[in-house]
Amino acid sequence: MANRTDEVGLNLARLSPYFFFIFLLKILLFTKVCDIYNKIYMVRNINLTKARRAKNDEFYTQYKDIEAECQHYIQHFKNQWIYLPCDDENSNFWKYFVDHFKEYGLKRLTATHINLDGTSSYRLDYDGSETLKTALEGNGDFRSDECTKIKDECDMVITNPPFSLFREFIKWLE
Numbered sequence: 001m002a003n004r005t006d007e008v009g010l011n012l013a014r015l016s017p018y019f020f021f022i023f024l025l026k027i028l029l030f031t032k033v034c035d036i037y038n039k040i041y042m043v044r045n046i047n048l049t050k051a052r053r054a055k056n057d058e059f060y061t062q063y064k065d066i067e068a069e070c071q072h073y074i075q076h077f078k079n080q081w082i083y084l085p086c087d088d089e090n091s092n093f094w095k096y097f098v099d100h101f102k103e104y105g106l107k108r109l110t111a112t113h114i115n116l117d118g119t120s121s122y123r124l125d126y127d128g129s130e131t132l133k134t135a136l137e138g139n140g141d142f143r144s145d146e147c148t149k150i151k152d153e154c155d156m157v158i159t160n161p162p163f164s165l166f167r168e169f170i171k172w173l174e
């Protein structure tokens, strides 16, 4: 006849695979929950970072700062076709070069801007007397073929680019 210690030992021996299985299941479940949580957290973080970056891009250059900076390059503007790839008619770069078009002896001024909602954008062309507004096929992303074509054809690119795409912008200029 087995004594009490043997009985407990026997019962534990019988139960342990079951407990081990439940324990493993709990660990697997816990790992899965952590994994899902991590994924949700990461997606949320990526979206927040994207939103923060997009918001940081929306800083506009003041007219007086453009004026102060461009003073140093006036002699280089003569007979040049200037392209502003991140600017619409509200941009101070656009206003500044329209205001000084004749004084600087510019040849042509072109501006495009992105429509962040993805809808098609337009380009502005100024020849010293009138502004021509032409629809673009795409949303005006500077990386698009149509904006890259303008960049390749013009003499100078001037703008304050989106900070979040700064490296890409510099690469695009090369």
Ligand SMILES: C[S@@+](CC[C@H](N)C(=O)[O-])C[C@H]1O[C@@H](n2cnc3c(N)ncnc32)[C@H](O)[C@@H]1O
Pocket: 056, 057, 058, 059, 060, 061, 062, 085, 086, 087, 091, 092, 093, 113, 114, 116, 140, 141, 142, 143, 159, 160, 161, 162, 163, 165
């Ligand atoms: C720092 S702000 C400067 C705006 C303007 N150039 C100025 O100086 O006032 C950069 C602008 O680039 C725009 N932008 C963001 N991504 C762009 C892209 N892929 N192509 C063209 N413009 C973009 C943003 O919407 C923003 O208006």
